[in-house]
Amino acid sequence: MGDKKAAGFGRSDFHYDEQTDCYTCPGGKQLLRSRRNYSKPRKGIPKDGFIRYRAALHDCSACSLKAQCCPNTKVRKILRSQHENVRDVARAVSKTTAYQQTRKERKKVEMLFAHMKRILKMDRLRLRGLSGARDEFLLTATAQNLRRMAKCLGTGPPKIPETVPI
Ligand code: SF4
Structure with missing residues (x-):
């Protein structure tokens, strides 16, 4: 201002x-x-x-x-x-290398939440109550970790052949 x-x-x-x-x-x-x-x-x-x-x-x-x-x-x-x-x-802290590093680290976590919300459709919970929310988050995090694991191992979902031999 x-x-x-x-x-x-x-x-x-x-x-x-x-x-x-x-x-x-x-x-x-x-x-x-x-x-x-x-x-x-x-x-x-x-x-x-x-x-x-x-x-x-x-x-x-x-x-x-x-x-x-x-x-x-x-x-x-x-x-x-x-x-x-x-x-x-x-402002002074934001110019330090330690801050730049933490920003990079924070981005890794925040990207996962963004992915959960936008791609895995966790923008609203289907189950009610704390235990419902916990279960839903655990399931989503598991799905996310499985995706990452498959990516790290270089294995994706099995490929379906375009033409099925009769
Ligand atoms: S530079 Fe300083 S003296 Fe010149 S117009 Fe701006 S405030 Fe006024």
């Missing part, structure tokens, strides 16, 4: 500094939560959970990058979710 990728610069082009709680734009200017000098800095979160950071009008109006940054507004604004720190951690 608040990402104006279509305008040229997206939020990822702005650098957030946790110490000073402000963004630095590609033009090297600061986007602040507030430009007023309160005796007590205001750290409240708006009701929608997004904190607004704004560039100064005199910075943007004199900036050569304005056409790429905020062609339709006087100043550039960035919205930052109150949960952005957590999102940053998740």
